[in-house]
Amino acid sequence: MTINLSPQELQQANSYAEKIDLNNNAVIMQYAAPVQKRITAFSAQALEIAAGNASTEAVSIINQLIEKITAFAEPRKGFLGLSRKTSEDWREEYHSISDDIKQLSLQLESLQFQLYKDMGLYQQMTQRNRSARQELMLYLQAGKTRLETAQKLELPMMEARYNDSLAPQDQLRLTGYQGQVAQFQKRLQDLQVTKIISDQFEAQLDLMYQTAHSLSEKLQTTITHTIPLWQNQVSIALGLDRIKQARQVDQAMHQIELSDPAERIAKLSDELLQDMDHKKTELTELSPTDD
Template sequence: MSDLLNNDQMQAPGVPTLTLTPTMSDAAAPAPAPTLVATPEEKAPAALDDSMLSDEEKRMVDNFSQQINVRDSSMILQYGAGAQKKMADFSESALASVRTQDLGEVGDLISSVVVELRSFDATEEKGVFGFFKKGANKIESMRAKYDKAEANVDKIVGALQGHQMKLMKDAAMLDKMYDLNLMYFKELTMYILAGKKKLAEVRDVELKELVAKAHATGRAEDAQAAQDLEAMCTRFEKKISDLDLTRTIAMQTAPQIRLVQNNEVTMVEKIQTTIVNTIPLWKSQMVLALGIANSAEAVRAQNAVTNMTNDLLKKNAEMLHTSTVEVARESERGIVDIETLKNTNETLIRTFDEVIQIQKEGRQKRAEAEAEMRRMEADLKQKMLEIPRA
């Protein structure tokens, strides 16, 4: 993952920057002029929290808002585009880093360790023939299994150590990614605050003056000037809304980075536990197992036949009991359980109810949509005949 971020992104995050002339590799096409109609006043949205900004950054926002010209179509089009471009590039890098992470491979390696450890404790062949086949070479067979398992485990441990080092580097890189995301979030916040402040100033002062002038003179050019300024304000407001969406994405990215980082740290800890605890414990237990096998071989030879006979009698009795009970239980069971029939019937009834409800809701929504379209058509016709009022 550390190779996926470009040189600019790998630098430590600095101070947020604001610009009205961003450098864009892919220039956006100019947006078409909006329809110039007067819009009713809307309820003011909740104020954006600026507590994360320092006093210097707040002053930067105030100064930057004075440089904004809402009459400049090019400025509106590119406002905050630089920050959005950096955020988009950052998101691509973060996505690529997640795609390259194959934590499943680490889990497979750890599972392989378990398989190798269990292979040493393979089930022994049962019965008299198994006893005589093993006999004297049982200890040699155990040692051969131990040597094979140990070699395979050592190879897997080497691969796990390589993954552990890579995951540790990735966790450190995710810390830098988190800081970069935080800087982008703050920068977007500053763009939004500056834009909203300028927009409020234009609407409260400039736009009201133009509307008052249009009503006072009654001239078409004055009314058009007010309409033009309102349209530019609306476009700028939409641009600020787009920046707010990008800011929300940045806010959501932060916990996602931490989740990925926590997953990697968890795997590092799991690998560490496997290397320093599981493997040494297994080796010590294997040494004990070999010692116990040496001392128990003589006793095992004496008791094997007696134990086998007792086990055979017990198993036959248990098998007889199990098979008899299963046959009796199955013979008393019906072809189809009543619970299955009840569940099928309830599901069928619920299906009919849901289909009827969906059809009812569909008819209601279509009627509401038709009424709303008629209302919007009437409102549009009415507004097109009006001029802005003070």
């Protein structure tokens, strides 16, 4: 069992080791129990956060958004196959899904805020876990020192003193203390497992943080780029169609109207004069002739 401590922490652990009473069963059972409980509580809290499914929900909403935008961009299916969308088609489809996309966008913003909160919490939990693990390592070092003292000094001295004793109480003292030392050794092994849990927990927190960070960036891109770009493309499509319609109207007006008003008046005057000459001819033909 390798424990890395600073010289100051090592001195603190050695000082604490001297205070561990292996004759007290309660001391052995509760050794480092508070810090052990804190570490296990962190794991439960992380599990509760992960069960919130903020990341899963965000991915689901992004997929819904992509499906709607993709469906909007596809050409319509007609009786004889695919056909281009008219401006009215664009407008109808835009109005039908714009509210959905706005709602999805609001949900993405809410989830992004939740992911930011989760990331901050992951960082806090990482620091708290590291602090608790460092405290646990002090307990482990102190326990290791105390166990070595018991195994290498105290037990050999007691064995040399009581093995040859015929007094039953001496044998009870020896076997009792051997049992206490063995129990303390198991307690240290249990704490070592807790340290492994703490190490794994920090790796898990780092993975959860990186996942939330990556997803929050995707949400930011979707909110600030994908949706506005889609709206801009729809606006361009509608604008180009209006320009096309305006040109068609302009061409039609040129076909039915003359460009020069003076030319139009002259044409009307010619038509009137021609009509008057025609009427004079008809009157001449109808008037009686001299015999």
